[in-house]
Amino acid sequence: MPNRSTDALFQLVKSLEKSEKRNFKLYAKRNSATEDLKVVQLFDALDKMNDYNEKELLKKTKSVKKQQLSNIKANLYKQILSSLRLIRDEANIDIHLHEQMDHARILYNKGLYLQSLKMLERLKETAKAHQQLTFLQQA
Incomplete structure (x- = not known):
């Protein structure tokens, strides 16, 4: 069975x-x-x-x-x-934003703080452009 x-x-x-x-x-x-x-x-x-x-x-x-x-x-x-x-990934903005958030978290955990901040800035810009308020609050 x-x-x-x-x-x-x-x-x-x-x-x-x-x-x-x-x-x-x-x-x-x-x-x-x-x-x-x-x-x-x-x-x-x-x-x-x-x-x-x-x-x-x-x-x-x-x-x-x-x-x-x-x-x-x-x-x-x-x-x-x-x-x-x-x-x-390309069709769904949520997946793309989650992936960027994950990458920023990985960079931060590796001690690459400036790279992590740059990734978060790109995430914020993308979130603003697509009116994803939840991601703006998280970033």
């Missing part, structure tokens, strides 16, 4: 548009380590399935052992979300 995270992964894969699937594969293969290839194999197998069946999935992905399956599924889920974030 599939667990909820498996169902969530299967639903996520099935919800992707053709261009999103292509972008994910490019994203996953960027380093082309063997683990990434297993992730892509699992992705392809899930994409071809009509209904989730773990036994069928293991047959289709012979390089993935049953003991590895849960870790690879978790990795696949995170990588799909990361690739979607990169695609949607």
Whole structure:
């Protein structure tokens, strides 16, 4: 019986548009380590399935052992979300502003205070231009 995270992964894969699937594969293969290839194999197998069946999935992905399956599924889920974030980044100002805030925080924690302040100034300008008052208060 599939667990909820498996169902969530299967639903996520099935919800992707053709261009999103292509972008994910490019994203996953960027380093082309063997683990990434297993992730892509699992992705392809899930994409071809009509209904989730773990036994069928293991047959289709012979390089993935049953003991590895849960870790690879978790990795696949995170990588799909990361690739979607990169695609949607330019279109969604909230994601862009959060990313700038994260970068400023990283720079600050590294002791690069002037660079952090410059990043926050750019964030404020972008937030003003897009009327994002919440980010103006945080910066």
